[in-house]
Amino acid sequence: xxxxxxxxxxxxxxxxxxxxxxxxxxxxxxxxxxxxxxxxxxxxxxxxxxxxxxxxxxxxxxxxxxxxxxxxxxxxxxxxxxxxxxxxxxxxxxxxxxxxxxxxxxxxxxxxxxxxxxxxxxxxxxxxxxxxxxxxxxxxxxxxxxxxxxxxxxxxxxxxxxxxxxxxxxxxxxxxxxxxxxxxxxxxxxxxxxxxxxxxxxxxxxx
Numbered sequence: 274x275x276x277x278x279x280x281x282x283x284x285x286x287x288x289x290x291x292x293x294x295x296x297x298x299x300x301x302x303x304x305x306x307x308x309x310x311x312x313x314x315x316x317x318x319x320x321x322x323x324x325x326x327x328x329x330x331x332x333x334x335x336x337x338x339x340x341x342x343x344x345x346x347x348x349x350x351x352x353x354x355x356x357x358x359x360x361x362x363x364x365x366x367x368x369x370x371x372x373x374x375x376x377x378x379x380x381x382x383x384x385x386x387x388x389x390x391x392x393x394x395x396x397x398x399x400x401x402x403x404x405x406x407x408x409x410x411x412x413x414x415x416x417x418x419x420x421x422x423x424x425x426x427x428x429x430x431x432x433x434x435x436x437x438x439x440x441x442x443x444x445x446x447x448x449x450x451x452x453x454x455x456x457x458x459x460x461x462x463x464x465x466x467x468x469x470x471x472x473x474x475x476x477x478x479x480x
Contacts, residue, residue: 311379311380
């Protein structure tokens, strides 16, 4: 079938409607019940995974939350650190990995709620926008630095190759056996009529 008309296939975004007060004036989940989620369903293997893969502050914070409500450790930097761990290590078929992901997410939601949402909807949204911008900025800076580092390595490799080629060309153009330097005067031992002239160089002058 022919493709739909272009006007129909275009993606359109409707203007954002005002956020209703039910969203801006009320926390949409049970904070106390969420704190209890950090205390439940722990296994020895979860503790081992924390020891092996996670930053120390996150590991200690989650383990301490089993006995006392604790979520302050899961700030923006900690969340980015554990996010990278999950990107590299998470196994969707593993119940312990899934439980750790859930616990980390709960701790992050609680931290964000108490530090930003309690100050108002606009403050909370501005913090999110700022965090996204910071992550994008840091990723762009890292990409530029990586490209510059790769370019420097490439330039250095080309310079070494050119220097080696120049050295070989200079060596090949020099007199064989002399490397382009004057041949040194040889010292030869030969008979002499004088007991004081036992050695003579190749020019015939006695020493």
